[in-house]
Amino acid sequence: MSHANQMCNEITMDIDNRAAGKSMAKDQGPEMRRDAGPLSKGHNGQVDGHSFRKALGRFPTGVTVVTSRNANGRNVGATISAFASVSLDPPLVLFCITHDSETLAAIQETGRCVINVLAEDQEPISTLFSAPKVDWSQAVLRDSENDYPQIEGCLAYLGATLHAVHTGGDHTIVVLLITDVIATDGRPLVHHRSAYSRLVDVGPQGEET
Numbered sequence: 001m002s003h004a005n006q007m008c009n010e011i012t013m014d015i016d017n018r019a020a021g022k023s024m025a026k027d028q029g030p031e032m033r034r035d036a037g038p039l040s041k042g043h044n045g046q047v048d049g050h051s052f053r054k055a056l057g058r059f060p061t062g063v064t065v066v067t068s069r070n071a072n073g074r075n076v077g078a079t080i081s082a083f084a085s086v087s088l089d090p091p092l093v094l095f096c097i098t099h100d101s102e103t104l105a106a107i108q109e110t111g112r113c114v115i116n117v118l119a120e121d122q123e124p125i126s127t128l129f130s131a132p133k134v135d136w137s138q139a140v141l142r143d144s145e146n147d148y149p150q151i152e153g154c155l156a157y158l159g160a161t162l163h164a165v166h167t168g169g170d171h172t173i174v175v176l177l178i179t180d181v182i183a184t185d186g187r188p189l190v191h192h193r194s195a196y197s198r199l200v201d202v203g204p205q206g207e208e209t
């Protein structure tokens with residue numbers, strides 16, 4: 001049995017047990033429990049960087065590339081997984097980016113960007129846009145009505161204007177107002193435990209709202 005199938009079966013059993021009202025701790029064998037022991041405490045009231053990254057890596061995310069154009073007309077872009085929805089009305093999202101990012105500088109100059117949500121086959125695009133000086137000749141751009149670069153073949157595009165910026169430690173929290181969207185069918189690229197991954201279905205798919 002492949003690792004993915006085994007994981008899928010474990011998750012399905014988990015869901016079946018909960019539906020039957022069974023206690024997981026009682027009904028699962030020791031091999032299925034993931035008892036991590038006590039939380040490890042950091043020094044000076046904060047956990048160390050390695051433990052922090054390790055724990056956060058257990059939280060899977062999608063992968064986006066945030067693209068913009070600076071005041072000199074040069075395309076810029078960065079791979080970003082720290083992306084989340086903020087508000088429905090008005091429609092706001094946020095992403096977190098290092099203070100010294102040139103993509104951040106361009107968004108602050110021009111007030112606009114596009115969030116390209118990567119599809120499962122776009123790992124090379126994620127790698128390309130995680131380099132400091134992106135070789136844009138390696139990315140196929142799609143024709144778009146607005147001026148901003150959009151990467152061909154993505155799962156969704158969210159056009160945005162800058163709403164607010166906040167400082168969050170060594171990153172800047174960028175809050176964006178979404179002005180236009182495109183969502184296509186397909187599957188997302190997933191990032192989990194410092195590696196790329198794909199989604200596995202574990203049950204009937206819900207109707208999209």
Ligand SMILES: Cc1cc2nc3c(=O)[nH]c(=O)nc-3n(C[C@H](O)[C@H](O)[C@H](O)COP(=O)(O)O)c2cc1C
Pocket residue numbers: 063077078079080081082083096097098100101102103104126127129130131132133171191
């Ligand atoms: C999968 C993946 C996710 C990343 N997520 C983030 C992120 O959320 N925030 C961030 O600041 N950098 C993130 N990075 C690193 C940036 O992509 C990288 O620092 C990039 O060079 C920034 O581009 P810029 O400085 O040209 O704007 C990520 C890299 C990878 C491969």
